[in-house]
Amino acid sequence: MAVAIRKNSEVFLYQQVVTLIQNMKKEETLRPGDKLPSLRNLSQKLDISIPTVKQAYVELERLDVVTARPKSGYYLKAQILRMDKPKKCKPAIKPISVACRSLIEQVYEVVHAPDIIPLGIANPSFAHPSDKTLGRIMRRVISQSGAKANTYGAVDGYPPLKRQIAYRHLDYGLHIEPASVLITNGAQEALAIALQCVAKAGDVIAIESPTYFGLMELIESLDMMVLELPACSEEGLCMDDLQQAIEQHPIKACIFASAINNPLGSFMPDSKRKKMVEILESADIPLIEDDVYSDLYFAHSRPIPAQAWSKKDLVLTCGSFSKTAAPSYRVGWLINERYQNKARLLKRALSCSSSLLNQWTLSEFVRNGEYDRNVSQLRKVLRCNKERMAAVILKEFPEGTRISDPQGGAVFWVEFPVGVDTTELFHQLIEFNVSIAPGAIFSAANKFRRCARISFGLPWNADVENAIAIIGKVSKQQIHK
Helix, strand or coil, X not given: CCCCCCCCCCCCHHHHHHHHHHHHHHCCCCCCCCECCCHHHHHHHHCCCHHHHHHHHHHHHHCCCEEEECCCEEEECCCHHHCCCCCCCCCCCCCECCCCHHHHHHHHHHHCCCCCEECCCCCHHHHCCCHHHHHHHHXXXXXXXXXXXXXXXXXXXXXXXXXXHHHHHHHHCCCCCHHHEEEECHXXXXXXXXXXXXXXXXXXXXXXXXXXXXXXXXXXXXCCEEEEEEEECCCEECHHHHXXXXXXXXEEEEEECCCECCCCCCECCHHHHHHHHHHHHHCCXXXXXXXXXXXXXXXXXXXCCXXXXXXXXXXXXXXXXXXXXXXXXXXXXXXXXXXXXXXXXXXXXXXXXCCHHHHHHHHHHHHCCHHHHHHHHHHHHHHHHHHHHHHHHXXXXXXXXXXXXXXXXXXXXXXXXXXXXXXXXHHHHHCCCEECEEHHHHCCCCCCCCEEEEECXXXXXXXXXXXXXXXXXXXXXXXXX
């Protein structure tokens, strides 16, 4: 036992606070993701001034030990930068057909198995559920609306919800008419409708590589071809690669999650995304923007939708409440004016309409401010989870492992050393009631055999921490067998 602060020491008081926090980190009294005591609280505990504590925290931030979050406080960081980032893959030589459903089906099946720690599914809202608030609102809606809430809704969606979605885009400097908003059964239906609005069977669709496997399964079901464009884990697509691909291949449309990518968590700067839209529209190529993660940003502000730079109305924005509030409600949207009539016809043919009760509930959830409060708290939880999981990965995974530094969302993209096959690892981990998403399902060309997507979008507890340790142990055994 030692005195935390010695006022008669020759060492400056603020430096003693710095040393104290560093020692608490080393001893794991404080762990990555933990919130440090407030300035006032620690000054009272140590009987020193608030400016002294502030000076110490600023120094810890300079040393990259803690991070300051506006209106929240200081948090202990994991030293993610000690690990190299995953490597960018090579550009595809030619478009190819998709055939990866078998492994995708196995991943989905395992997620819903009892007692599984589902690190393979991206369900960030699970980290901070909004079910109680939504349940309360839904009961009020049913009480006030009676049988109306149980009838069929309009094909294009519940008007008040369409207005809420349109109005929120004013925050990004966009004037969206409610008539340009089509409510869908989740973002997946929005993507399916958007894709059929701009392409047909046999057409070439450009995608990021790696990309969300649901997009490839969708493209496969529509008998289209994919052209994989390499994305890096920091800023996503390279504009030179995009320009070259347009010149060399008959690209009919692009589907990019350019703001916050799944599974990389990359964040493309607005200036680069503006350039991307300009390149595509100069070639009259539609962009379908998968925008489901943009509300889960970790930067100071939300990324601006790509529609902000569209001059030909060739950007179709797809979003949903599934990642931020209510996965089971299956409420998403498609925003575009140019293709709206065709989109409505496709929506009517596919599902007629979306759940009116769920739309009504979410409309009230957004209107009364509960959605913004919930998402704000969810972002804080996810950032803490990111730091905690990164620390365990650094400690438990094999030497030479590379890990992304996601700027939003809820997943890490992990590249294991030579000797690890993540498809085999996926099957081995099931024996320990742990699931991951093997890298092979994120590419039509069967790339990323040493990669995996691992989610931190779960309530953090000892079981999750132990699951990460198990992944590390089993992957090390693969290398040494």
